[in-house]
Amino acid sequence: MKEITRLLYIMKRLRDPESGCPWDKEQTIDSIKAYTIEEAYEVVDAIERQSMEDLKDELGGDPVTVRLLDPPLHEFLPNINELTVRELNGSITEEERATLGTVRQLAESNPMLGTRGVRLAALRPGLYEMQVRAICSAIREVGARGGRARVEIMIPLVIDPAEVRLIKQRILDVVGSSGVAESGDEMPTIGAMIETPRAALLAARIAPEVDFISFGTNDLTQMTLGFSRDDVEAELVPMYRSLGLLEHNPFEVIDEQGVGQLVTGAARDGRNANPSLKIGVCGEHAGHPYSIGVLLAAGCESVSCSPYRVKIARLAVAQSLLRRGVVTPGTCTFPEVPRTQATIIGGNDGSATSSPQPATQLLDVDDIDVLRVLRLRGFATEAGFVESLGAFPHEILQRLVAEEQVRFIEARAMYALLPNGKARFETSSAEQRVASLGSAYADFLVLNDMLKQACTNWQMRDGEPNAHDDATYDESCIGALDALHARAMPVMTALANEVHRLERYGDRLGRALDALREGDTTRFTGVMCESYHDVWMELHEDLILLQGIDRTAEGSF
Numbered sequence: 001m002k003e004i005t006r007l008l009y010i011m012k013r014l015r016d017p018e019s020g021c022p023w024d025k026e027q028t029i030d031s032i033k034a035y036t037i038e039e040a041y042e043v044v045d046a047i048e049r050q051s052m053e054d055l056k057d058e059l060g061g062d063p064v065t066v067r068l069l070d071p072p073l074h075e076f077l078p079n080i081n082e083l084t085v086r087e088l089n090g091s092i093t094e095e096e097r098a099t100l101g102t103v104r105q106l107a108e109s110n111p112m113l114g115t116r117g118v119r120l121a122a123l124r125p126g127l128y129e130m131q132v133r134a135i136c137s138a139i140r141e142v143g144a145r146g147g148r149a150r151v152e153i154m155i156p157l158v159i160d161p162a163e164v165r166l167i168k169q170r171i172l173d174v175v176g177s178s179g180v181a182e183s184g185d186e187m188p189t190i191g192a193m194i195e196t197p198r199a200a201l202l203a204a205r206i207a208p209e210v211d212f213i214s215f216g217t218n219d220l221t222q223m224t225l226g227f228s229r230d231d232v233e234a235e236l237v238p239m240y241r242s243l244g245l246l247e248h249n250p251f252e253v254i255d256e257q258g259v260g261q262l263v264t265g266a267a268r269d270g271r272n273a274n275p276s277l278k279i280g281v282c283g284e285h286a287g288h289p290y291s292i293g294v295l296l297a298a299g300c301e302s303v304s305c306s307p308y309r310v311k312i313a314r315l316a317v318a319q320s321l322l323r324r325g326v327v328t329p330g331t332c333t334f335p336e337v338p339r340t341q342a343t344i345i346g347g348n349d350g351s352a353t354s355s356p357q358p359a360t361q362l363l364d365v366d367d368i369d370v371l372r373v374l375r376l377r378g379f380a381t382e383a384g385f386v387e388s389l390g391a392f393p394h395e396i397l398q399r400l401v402a403e404e405q406v407r408f409i410e411a412r413a414m415y416a417l418l419p420n421g422k423a424r425f426e427t428s429s430a431e432q433r434v435a436s437l438g439s440a441y442a443d444f445l446v447l448n449d450m451l452k453q454a455c456t457n458w459q460m461r462d463g464e465p466n467a468h469d470d471a472t473y474d475e476s477c478i479g480a481l482d483a484l485h486a487r488a489m490p491v492m493t494a495l496a497n498e499v500h501r502l503e504r505y506g507d508r509l510g511r512a513l514d515a516l517r518e519g520d521t522t523r524f525t526g527v528m529c530e531s532y533h534d535v536w537m538e539l540h541e542d543l544i545l546l547q548g549i550d551r552t553a554e555g556s557f
Contacts, residue, residue, distance in 0.1 A: 063150040065214070065304070066135055067193065068128050068167075070117040070156035078103060112222060117157025117193075118167055128155075128167060129174045135188065136178035143185035146419040151188040154214060159198045161205040165465045168209060181541070184422060186378045190527070191278070194266055195219035203266035204273040208522050212278035213270055215263050215300065217285040221250050224259050251284060254291040260298060267299030276381075276528070280304060289316035296320045365389055367405075368432075369501075370396050371417065371425040374406065375545070376538050379416040387508060387530055388538075433548045440494035441543060447488050448540060454480050455525050455533055468521060478516055481524065481532065485513050499546065505539045 083100040086092040092100070108114035121128040135151055142149040155167050168190050181187055192209070194200050195216030207213065222229055227236070229251055240246040247253075254260055263281070270277050280302040285291035287309030295303065296317065305313050373380050373388045385392045397415060400406040405421030408414075417425070458477045459466055468474055492506035512532040515523040525533040543549075 063152055065152040065154055065191075066131075067154045067156055068118075068121065068131055070193075080104065080107060110228075112219070112228070118155055118163050119157065121167055121170075122163065125170070129170055132171050132174040133178065136175055136180050139180055139185050139188065140178070140183055143183055148186055148416065148418070150186055150416075152191055152212060153188050154191045154193055154212075155210075156193045156216070157195055157219070158192045158206065159196050159202075161202065161209055162465055162467060164192050164206055164209045165459070169459060169465065181378075181537075184375060184417075186416065193282075195223075197224050197262060200262040200266040204269035207270035207274040207277050208526070210274075210277070211528065212280065213266075214279075214304070215266070215281040215283075215295075217254060217259060217263075217281060217283040217291075217295075218251070219283075220262065221255060221259050221285075224262060225250055225255065227251075253288060254285040254294050256294050260294050263295065263300070264298040271299065278302075287313050289319070292316040293320040293323070297324065365391070365393055365396070367396060367400065368425060368428045369393075370400065371405070371421050372429075372542075372545075374415060374417045375422065375425050376541050379409070379414045381414045384414075388504065390504065429545055430548070434499060434546045436547060437495060437498050437543065440491055440498065441547070443491045444488075444495070444540075444543065447484060447491060448536075450484050451481075451533070451536055454484060458524050474521070478524070481513065481516070485509060485532075495543070502539070502542070505535060505542075508535045509539075 078099060080100070080103050083092065083096055083103065086096060087100060115123065132153065135153065139149040139151060153171060155164060155171075158164055171188075171190055175181070175188060189211035191212035191214060192199070192206055193216045194203065194206070194213050196219070199206060200215075200220070203213070218229070221227070227250070233249065233251065237246060237249050237251075241249070250259070267279050270279065279300050281295050281300045282304035284305075285295065286303035287305030289312065292303055292313060293316065297320070303313050303317065369389060370385075370393050373385060377384055377388070380388070382392050397406060397408075400421060401408050401415075403420070404418055405424060407416050407418050409416060454477065457480070458474075461467075461470075461473060466473075488509070489506060492502070492509070496503035496506070508530065509532060512523045512530060512535055516532065522529050523531045525531055528534065
């Protein structure tokens with residue numbers, strides 16, 4: 001009970017940093033203390049680090065999705081009615097009395113719609129950052145052991161793209177200062193849980209901000225039907241079914257006409273706005289055979305369910321794909337390195353444009369060039385290789401995959417370095433270093449500081465996330481980037497004179513700026529969409545590797 005009381009008080013501090021001790025300080029129970037907000041963070045930080053410690057053995061294999069803190073506290077609190085009865089009949093202990101006081105202060109009239117998920121993080125800066133620091137620490141440790149952690153960070157319970165931008169920037173700030181990118185580890189991707197009807201309706205605006213979305217159908221069902229699951233399953237749902245008003249329990253079998261339509265519309269709108277968007281679903285419906293069929297038809301690509309339902313879910317997915325003719329028996333093959341038609345974000349209307357067609361021959365491109373692209377990008381699609389090399393190195397990749405230097409990630413049609421490939425590249429890179437790029441690199445660093453400020457101005461305005469609702473302000477930001485680009489071009493030329501392959505960066509930066517001028521706002525600071533920021537950061541990392549610079553010592557993050 002003491003540990004419960006301790007954690008309850010910590011959660012109260014996180015909810016309300018100005019709150020006082022919930023019991024008479026003269027009667028403070030042994031080992032229970034009045035935590036400051038800083039101490040509360042420290043305790044939760046220790047819990048998060050232990051959680052990631054427990055996950056480290058899993059991080060070197062398949063992708064691991066970490067949902068950031070989303071506590072509907074009523075699910076974890078002691079029963080307030082039982083404690084109240086003990087108080088009234090005089091059998092309550094002092095420790096239980098302290099617990100009851102905290103439970104009463106934490107109680108919300110409708111906790112499932114209360115201060116949880118992204119809302120708590122927005123009110124308490126530092127909460128999610130603490131969790132992300134623990135994630136980054138685990139990623140680096142796995143990388144130091146020769147593994148490659150592939151982590152997906154999911155922001156829960158969003159209702160608006162502004163929330164996503166706010167928390168995403170906090171996540172990126174932590175990741176940027178963690179050393180993950182500099183160490184060569186794979187950068188975590190960022191996604192949002194679509195579990196409110198508003199988020200589903202605004203999917204087209206949320207999708208460009210994230211790498212993936214996951215429908216939380218439990219909460220989405222409650223909010224769409226206006227049913228409190230804790231209350232209606234005992235009496236209302238059975239009565240509605242007996243009256244013929246409900247065919248199924250909507251918390252067991254997805255409501256196809258209501259919730260299903262929200263999922264379908266959100267998946268369609270999200271992918272139109274972000275063609276590379278990954279779409280999944282988690283919750284009870286993700287383990288139900290009929291619901292899985294509905295969700296796959298709606299546009300979901302993956303399901304996440306309780307462990308005991310995994311085998312059923314796999315069978316249901318296979319049956320659904322066969323039934324819909326997506327695959328047919330005897331024709332579904334998995335070549336070692338499939339030639340997929342990748343897509344990149346390019347249309348001004350948010351639609352996808354096909355990636356450039358791969359050249360039939362590669363000139364002056366070898367294994368190390370291919371490994372370099374993966375080292376700089378973290379991972380690359382066919383379109384990414386075309387951007388970086390001018391062509392898709394299919395034959396080289398096929399051999400590197402066979403030699404276990406590169407991994408092909410079929411679900412996302414992308415390639416990533418394996419430890420053998422990383423070691424080979426680092427050895428070659430050390431042998432081919434350029435002693436110094438001289439004044440050209442010094443000029444680049446000056447421009448690098450200017451670009452960081454330009455990106456900050458684009459993302460933030462007057463201390464708040466830029467909502468991009470002021471065309472005049474955004475145009476001034478683009479104008480500043482235009483001026484910076486003009487100053488950068490002579491520097492790009494000077495760098496290319498030293499190392500000829502660097503010439504491609506100038507062309508890529510120019511294409512990003514042209515797309516931005518034409519209205520594609522993702523091409524300023526967007527992630528994994530060949531934005532100006534993406535290309536610049538890749539160039540900076542390339543220059544650092546070329547010269548063997550210690551980026552931490554240089555301080556040029």
